Amino acid sequence: MSELTKLTIAEARDLLRAGDVTAVALTEACLSAIDAADALNAFVHKTPEIALDRARAADARLAQGDAPAMCGIPVGIKDLFCTEHVPTQAASRILEGFRPEYESTVSAQLRDAGAVMLGKLNMDEFAMGSSNETSVYGNAVNPWRAGNDGAALTPGGSSGGSAAAVAADLCLAATGTDTGGSIRQPAAFTGIVGLKPTYGRCSRWGIVAFASSLDQAGPMTKTVRDAAIMMQAMAGHDPRDSTSADIAVPDFEAMLTGDIKGKTIGIPREYRMDGMPAEIEALWQQGAEMLREAGAKIVDISLPHTKYALPAYYVIAPAEASSNLARYDGVRYGRRAKLAQGDGVTEMYSKTRAEGFGHEVQRRVMIGTYVLSAGFYDAYYNRARKVRTLIKRDFETVFDEGIDAILTPATPSAAFPLGQMSDADPVSMYLNDVFTVTVNLAGLPGIAVPAGLDAQGLPLGLQLIGRPWAEGDLLNAAYALEQAAGFVSKPARWW
Amino acid sequence: MSIDRDTAAKVASLARIRVEDDALPALAEEFNAVLGFIEQLNEVDVEGVEPMTGVTPMRLKRRQDAVTDGDMQDKILSNAPDAREGFFAVPKVVE
Numbered sequence: 001m002s003e004l005t006k007l008t009i010a011e012a013r014d015l016l017r018a019g020d021v022t023a024v025a026l027t028e029a030c031l032s033a034i035d036a037a038d039a040l041n042a043f044v045h046k047t048p049e050i051a052l053d054r055a056r057a058a059d060a061r062l063a064q065g066d067a068p069a070m071c072g073i074p075v076g077i078k079d080l081f082c083t084e085h086v087p088t089q090a091a092s093r094i095l096e097g098f099r100p101e102y103e104s105t106v107s108a109q110l111r112d113a114g115a116v117m118l119g120k121l122n123m124d125e126f127a128m129g130s131s132n133e134t135s136v137y138g139n140a141v142n143p144w145r146a147g148n149d150g151a152a153l154t155p156g157g158s159s160g161g162s163a164a165a166v167a168a169d170l171c172l173a174a175t176g177t178d179t180g181g182s183i184r185q186p187a188a189f190t191g192i193v194g195l196k197p198t199y200g201r202c203s204r205w206g207i208v209a210f211a212s213s214l215d216q217a218g219p220m221t222k223t224v225r226d227a228a229i230m231m232q233a234m235a236g237h238d239p240r241d242s243t244s245a246d247i248a249v250p251d252f253e254a255m256l257t258g259d260i261k262g263k264t265i266g267i268p269r270e271y272r273m274d275g276m277p278a279e280i281e282a283l284w285q286q287g288a289e290m291l292r293e294a295g296a297k298i299v300d301i302s303l304p305h306t307k308y309a310l311p312a313y314y315v316i317a318p319a320e321a322s323s324n325l326a327r328y329d330g331v332r333y334g335r336r337a338k339l340a341q342g343d344g345v346t347e348m349y350s351k352t353r354a355e356g357f358g359h360e361v362q363r364r365v366m367i368g369t370y371v372l373s374a375g376f377y378d379a380y381y382n383r384a385r386k387v388r389t390l391i392k393r394d395f396e397t398v399f400d401e402g403i404d405a406i407l408t409p410a411t412p413s414a415a416f417p418l419g420q421m422s423d424a425d426p427v428s429m430y431l432n433d434v435f436t437v438t439v440n441l442a443g444l445p446g447i448a449v450p451a452g453l454d455a456q457g458l459p460l461g462l463q464l465i466g467r468p469w470a471e472g473d474l475l476n477a478a479y480a481l482e483q484a485a486g487f488v489s490k491p492a493r494w495w
Numbered sequence: 496m497s498i499d500r501d502t503a504a505k506v507a508s509l510a511r512i513r514v515e516d517d518a519l520p521a522l523a524e525e526f527n528a529v530l531g532f533i534e535q536l537n538e539v540d541v542e543g544v545e546p547m548t549g550v551t552p553m554r555l556k557r558r559q560d561a562v563t564d565g566d567m568q569d570k571i572l573s574n575a576p577d578a579r580e581g582f583f584a585v586p587k588v589v590e
Contacts, residue, residue, distance in 0.1 A: 101570040200551050213550060242555050311535045322510065329511075331583050333574035344586050350513035362512050366522075367529055369510040370498075383536050385546030390539065392550065426525060427532045443550030468551070 004029035005169040009073050009226040012172055016062055016072045023062065023072030026172075027055035027116050030074040033170045034118060039495040042155075042165040044079060044137040045087045045120040054116045061114055069253075070233045071114025076165045076174040079120045080127055081107045081217075082206040086117075090208040091125045091135040094356025095334045104206025105238045106175065106217045113233040118171050122161025125358045126325065127182055127210045130432035132160025133418060134360045142190060142415050143168040143491040146456035150494075153415040153458075156186030156432075162220045163190040167491060173221040173230050177207060179214045180313055181436025184448035187220055188410035188461025191450040191489060193482075194220045195227045195475070196436075198468045199443035200245035203238030211320035212243075214313075214440040224449065224479045228252035231471060247469065255472035260480045261295030263473075266403040270306035271435060273412065279454045280409045287407055287451055287462045290484035291477070301403060303394040308387050309438040310430060315371050315384035316441075321361075322368025328356060363426065392442040399467050405477045408435050410448040410461035435463060445471045447478045450487040459489065498526040 004026050007015070015021040031051060034043050051074065058072035082088045082100035089095040103111065111117065122140040124132055131154040132140040140160040142153040144167070155164040159176035163186035166174050176183035178196035187194025195218045202217040209215065219230035232253065237246040267288055272281070292298045330336035330352035337351035357365065371380035398406070412434055421429050439446040445468070448461040462481065466474030498506075503523040507514040514522060572578040577585070 098574055101567075101573060198551075200553070239556070239558070243549070243551070243553075245551065245553065246556070305539070308536060308539055311533045314529060315533055315536070326511075330576060331585055332571075334576070336576035339586060345588050346511070347513075348586055349511040350508075353511055354513035357512065362510075363522075363525055363529075366503075366506050366510045366512065367526065370506045370526065370530075371533075373506070373509060380533065380536075382546050383539075383541060384533075385548075386541035386544040387536055387539050388547040388550075389544050390541070392547065425528050427528055430532070441550075 002029040002032065005033045007172060008222050009172050009229050010223070012073055013069050017067070023055040023058035023116060024052065026072065027051050027074050030118055030171050037168055037170055037495050040141045040143060040164050040168055041138055042122055042140050042161040042168070042170060043076065043119040044122045044161065047086055047117055047119045050086070051116050051118050054111070058114045058116060068113040068233065069229050070110060072116065073173065074116040074118050074171050075110065076118050076121045076162060076171040077107050078159055078162050078175050078177060079123050080177050080208045081175060082208065083107055083117065083120065086120065088120070088208070089136065090127070091123045091137055092356065092358070092361065093136045093335060094328045094352070097335070098333050102206060105203035105240065106207065106234045109236065110233055115233065121165055121174055124158035124160065125361050126208065126321070127158040127177055127179055128321070128360050128364055129157040130181070130185060130429055131418065131421065132157040134358050136358065139418050140164045141418070143495065144190060144415060144458055145491070145494065146458055151417045154189065154418050156189035156415065158182040159186050159220060163187055163192060166190070166192045166220050166222060168495070173219060173226055175217060175234070176220045177215055177217050178440065179210050179317060180440050181433035183218050183220060184436045184446055184463060185411050185432055187448040188450070188459070189415040191459030191487065192220060192222055193224055193227045193447065193449055194218065195231060195447045195471070196439065196445060197231060197235065197471050198445045200243050201235050201471065203241040203244040205238055205240040209324040211317040212324060213320060214317060224475055224482045225253060225256055227447065228256055228475045250472050252472050252475055255476050256479045257476060258480050258483055260291065260477050263296045263404040263477065264402050265291050265296045265298050265477070266301035266398055266406045267298060268301050268303045268306065268406060268408060270303050271408045273434065276412060280412065280460065283452050283460050283462065284407070284409050287481060290481060291407065294480045294484055301398045301406070303398065303438070305387065305390045305394050306438060309391055309441055310434060312384040312387040312391065313437045313441060314430060315380050316388065318364040318368030319372050319381050320368070322365045322372060325361070325365050328353065388441050391438055395442045395444060404467070405474060406465040408463045408465065410435060410463040414454045414456070414458035414460055439465055444468055445474050447474055449478050449481050449485070451481065451485040452487065453489055498523045498530065
């Protein structure tokens, strides 16, 4: 296996600019790694011709000088991003054969910055899942294994293919999206960095919608510095998304000083869950100690409505999904069911949606339909939106009291075996997002940083939560944590 | 609040998802598991709290009320399961 695929974005950028490596060589190395890693089922639509065309163009641009940081960097794109004339299915049967006539704003910005798209990445269907097991493409597989146990583990979800691809060095970085933890949980399960920016930092235009008030795109990378570089290229105002913020995007990489002296980091007591594994608790305390040694002040804080975040999320997200997914009707794009003699439009809709949507998506669309239906709208949907206001207020209160960032575990466990949760109640799968979902409800930036290994040798992550629009400061705190934790482990190659 | 088989059938119909009769009891049970979890929200005192409409306080931008794109019938129909003579085709709607 070529060493080139192991490079970080920052290292590759410097080598490309110095002329020590070409974008074509880097891209070819990634394409070979991808072809040798079908067992991970991370890349589900490979685009080698597009990749090599873009790599050649990137080399030409680099030769002229003043190419942007992402120029010539091979990346994977989550299947949720519409990519022009390249299959885009959101890992769903209902979008079989869909080839968008347009490019999402985020993937277009990466393309225009010279990034090389290697292909589309596996994910949970419509980003609904925490284990990548709801995908029409089948499970993505975690490159990590527990000790000598050969059992296949989940890479997490919904951005499971992105996480597996970056952790296995199939690409230098990947895009993800995060509605309740779908960037941060898979990043933690695979020992990589995942950043969900402030709601509105990235345009949602051209990203298949799940829950529009919660969805955000973000980078999944090998290091915090890479997250800063890639975030820079993905962020910015877009007139085609009315919720994308028209505020300046700072130079995130320039803010990585590693100096957090005088910063105040909050430790929320409500995140200390009953039954939390001792290893996670210990890692959390070590993380706080590392930040203290780096000069930060560590204080206990309270976010009293934390417990209600998941139940509120499981009203709001399905409600928005039921509305967003109403467009999949078998008329304008995607799959249409075979109809029987005499079937009308209603049968066309209901048969198409029954065979096109997987079980979890059907369940969430129907839950959403129920909580929005006449007679239940106030009891469920409006109540959940009021609780959301209270959850956001909890964060505003601690930020007003001088907290700069909040440290929590990223996940309640390490990666679990694929299939382990198949007979479980749906709610037990939802608990994976217990530490991440508050951040989406409050619209805040959050980042998962790999911080250690558990007794089985599996990666564990910590999460830092920042003030709105303060991704630069958040990345700098994450950088300090990354330096102190010194996480360098890689999965042993078995695929 | 408990969802019975008839309510499950009604929700499936509202969502335009065909569910076979023999699958309804299991579906009702799944709904009840999720709704049981959601019921916790009733413990929260939300008196006088405004329901959130947007997470980021912002004023929506205005723009000129002008046509900014169009004339792309081929592109719009290119992914249709059934397109004929420049239209989306569907089963007969009106008898």
